[in-house]
Amino acid sequence: MIIRPLPLPDELDRGFLGRVIRLNGFRDEKECVAELSAWTGLCDRYERAVPGVMLLSRVAGMDTESFTVRHTTLPFRRGITSYMPTLMHGCESSATILRNSAMRLARPGAYFCRKCAEADHDFHGMTYWRRAHQIPGALWCSNHATPLSYVEDERAFLEPPAASFDECFTVDHALAEATAENLAVRRYLEICADLLERPAPLDVKDVARVLAGQARLRGLQTWPGKTAAPLLSDKVVDEFDAKWLAIVLPDLAAKAKGQILSRLDGVLYLSKSASSTVAYVLAASVLYDSPDEALKELQSAAPHVPSSVGRQASRRPHDDDLYAAYVATAGGHAAVAKLLGANYGAVSPRLDAMGLPKLLSFGKGGVRVALRAFLLEGRSVRESAEIGEVSVLELESSIRTACKHFVEALELIDSQTKPATRPFVKTRQAAPHEVSGVAADRPCGRGVHLGKRRRKTEAPRSHGVVA
Numbered sequence: 001m002i003i004r005p006l007p008l009p010d011e012l013d014r015g016f017l018g019r020v021i022r023l024n025g026f027r028d029e030k031e032c033v034a035e036l037s038a039w040t041g042l043c044d045r046y047e048r049a050v051p052g053v054m055l056l057s058r059v060a061g062m063d064t065e066s067f068t069v070r071h072t073t074l075p076f077r078r079g080i081t082s083y084m085p086t087l088m089h090g091c092e093s094s095a096t097i098l099r100n101s102a103m104r105l106a107r108p109g110a111y112f113c114r115k116c117a118e119a120d121h122d123f124h125g126m127t128y129w130r131r132a133h134q135i136p137g138a139l140w141c142s143n144h145a146t147p148l149s150y151v152e153d154e155r156a157f158l159e160p161p162a163a164s165f166d167e168c169f170t171v172d173h174a175l176a177e178a179t180a181e182n183l184a185v186r187r188y189l190e191i192c193a194d195l196l197e198r199p200a201p202l203d204v205k206d207v208a209r210v211l212a213g214q215a216r217l218r219g220l221q222t223w224p225g226k227t228a229a230p231l232l233s234d235k236v237v238d239e240f241d242a243k244w245l246a247i248v249l250p251d252l253a254a255k256a257k258g259q260i261l262s263r264l265d266g267v268l269y270l271s272k273s274a275s276s277t278v279a280y281v282l283a284a285s286v287l288y289d290s291p292d293e294a295l296k297e298l299q300s301a302a303p304h305v306p307s308s309v310g311r312q313a314s315r316r317p318h319d320d321d322l323y324a325a326y327v328a329t330a331g332g333h334a335a336v337a338k339l340l341g342a343n344y345g346a347v348s349p350r351l352d353a354m355g356l357p358k359l360l361s362f363g364k365g366g367v368r369v370a371l372r373a374f375l376l377e378g379r380s381v382r383e384s385a386e387i388g389e390v391s392v393l394e395l396e397s398s399i400r401t402a403c404k405h406f407v408e409a410l411e412l413i414d415s416q417t418k419p420a421t422r423p424f425v426k427t428r429q430a431a432p433h434e435v436s437g438v439a440a441d442r443p444c445g446r447g448v449h450l451g452k453r454r455r456k457t458e459a460p461r462s463h464g465v466v467a
């Protein structure tokens with residue numbers, strides 16, 4: 001008998017493996033693989049090890065493609081590739097990729113956000129490793145406006161993050177905050193987050209063509225050889241934080257101005273992968289003014305590749321789960337969608353309708369800071385906007401969202417209130433039926449808006465099954 005936990009939203013494959021080992025009392029990873037191989041009956045015709053991701057997907061009750069896209073960092077690492085670009089992530093037809101690459105890490109070390117872990121403990125009853133925190137360059141949790149913590153020994157993934165609380169590094173607060181406020185870094189991380197959700201990679205040759213076209217518009221050099229125009233690599237150095245670049249792509253931080261760095265400049269003209277996905281995302285982050293624009297252009301180059309938006313799970317969480325997740329993630333709509341494994345496009349409007357606005361935060365400011373000043377400290381709208389470093393319009397929009405239920409009540413009151421008698425009665429123009437004397441249909445009355453009815457409470461979700 002194998003005890004089969006359900007994977008949590010965005011849970012990293014290795015963290016899930018750790019839970020499987022602990023729940024079943026296996027001595028180590030080796031024994032776990034042997035037991036799961038026997039249980040699944042999966043075998044390789046050349047007697048090689050069965051890819052771990054296939055074993056874990058069977059434990060999770062998912063197909064290998066779905067498990068790979070939701071729980072490994074492969075969709076990011078292989079997000080832009082020239083090697084078998086038409087192969088969906090996690091496709092079992094390529095056991096080589098699954099065996100050698102599916103469960104590799106995207107960067108050294110094991111990263112976590114202490115506050116996310118605490119929220120997970122309250123919401124799920126346990127702490128777990130999130131793959132979004134393992135992306136190169138992710139130093140800051142935008143949901144909690146706090147630096148990430150990490151341990152260098154990757155065996156930590158086999159234990160819950162809480163086991164590393166007392167012996168971990170925490171990213172320098174000033175560095176994390178500086179990078180959180182850097183617009184290029186924010187674009188980079190948003191593009192990475194999108195790649196992480198895609199079921200298939202983008203082809204390097206499509207991406208190179210699109211990036212080169214945009215680089216030409218910006219007057220950058222798009223060919224190898226003698227430097228005759230501003231270089232993409234220099235633009236990246238100019239726009240990103242130097243310390244952050246030294247962590248993400250050390251070669252770039254160390255290069256001289258005007259010197260071509262093929263690993264980065266090559267993304268514009270090499271038809272085979274010039275470098276890792278990181279280099280392509282860095283390039284897209286400086287060539288476009290917004291991550292949405294960059295993603296739209298990259299998607300337009302590969303229309304045959306399904307985008308993340310069309311693929312995401314369409315599961316509909318209960319209102320109570322949405323509310324709990326909203327509190328647990330400190331008001332991040334995208335974070336709520338991730339936490340519940342649901343589609344952002346479906347979740348965000350529902351949170352708005354529930355009067356729960358997006359509490360975007362950056363550095364020491366953000367909508368949450370502004371709303372707190374307005375609602376809890378009694379400051380004026382203008383003062384609160386200044387404190388939160390957001391525009392008055394942005395704050396007013398959030399207040400209107402937060403007042404959704406009151407707005408419904410107000411509309412109901414208005415619809416029931418008789419118009420007041422006007423002090424001066426003016427002669428008005430007659431309606432056509434009043435002049436012609438011809439009988440006309442009675443005008444339709446305006447219905448009373450009754451508002452939305454609450455859904456019945458759903459049964460609590462199961463957290464695990466036993467095979």
Ligand SMILES: [Zn+2]
Pocket residue numbers: 113114115116117141142143144
């Ligand atoms: Zn966090």
